[in-house]
Amino acid sequence: MQIEMTIKGLMVDPITNTPIVILRDKDGQRVLPIWVGIFEANAIALQIENVSTPRPMTHDLLKNIIQNLNGQVQRILVSDLQENTFFAVIYVLVAGETHAIDARPSDAIALALRTRAPIFVEEAVIDNAKPFDMGPDKPDTERLQQWLENLDPDELGKYKM
Numbered sequence: 001m002q003i004e005m006t007i008k009g010l011m012v013d014p015i016t017n018t019p020i021v022i023l024r025d026k027d028g029q030r031v032l033p034i035w036v037g038i039f040e041a042n043a044i045a046l047q048i049e050n051v052s053t054p055r056p057m058t059h060d061l062l063k064n065i066i067q068n069l070n071g072q073v074q075r076i077l078v079s080d081l082q083e084n085t086f087f088a089v090i091y092v093l094v095a096g097e098t099h100a101i102d103a104r105p106s107d108a109i110a111l112a113l114r115t116r117a118p119i120f121v122e123e124a125v126i127d128n129a130k131p132f133d134m135g136p137d138k139p140d141t142e143r144l145q146q147w148l149e150n151l152d153p154d155e156l157g158k159y160k161m
Contacts, residue, residue: 072094
């Protein structure tokens, strides 16, 4: 089953100092943290904060190409989680045909924000992300998971680069 989600916030992991995109379902019952790179976080933050750049950034360019080809981003899907790596698919409609394009979730989310496309996550991805194992160092994942589940929207603030 696919669950529609929105961006709850963009923040920095207090344990690893890595940017995290926090997705939340519409009912606020499920939260999915996705760790992303600094440049991807910046692309997402620029759009969240409605910051215009003098020249198109990569995700703006991608949006422009799709639109100039009379295409439309229908939705994005965070489709899988394998060995602590998230996978996503961008669904683009062109000339009446839907194309599924493999993508990193951070790029798919940045594009979805720019095209106002809905964000979906496979339920199995949410289930498999708990507790999130972040690799060989394995910081206190239980404490981090509890912290993520108890986030207050006022604590998020705006992500600044």
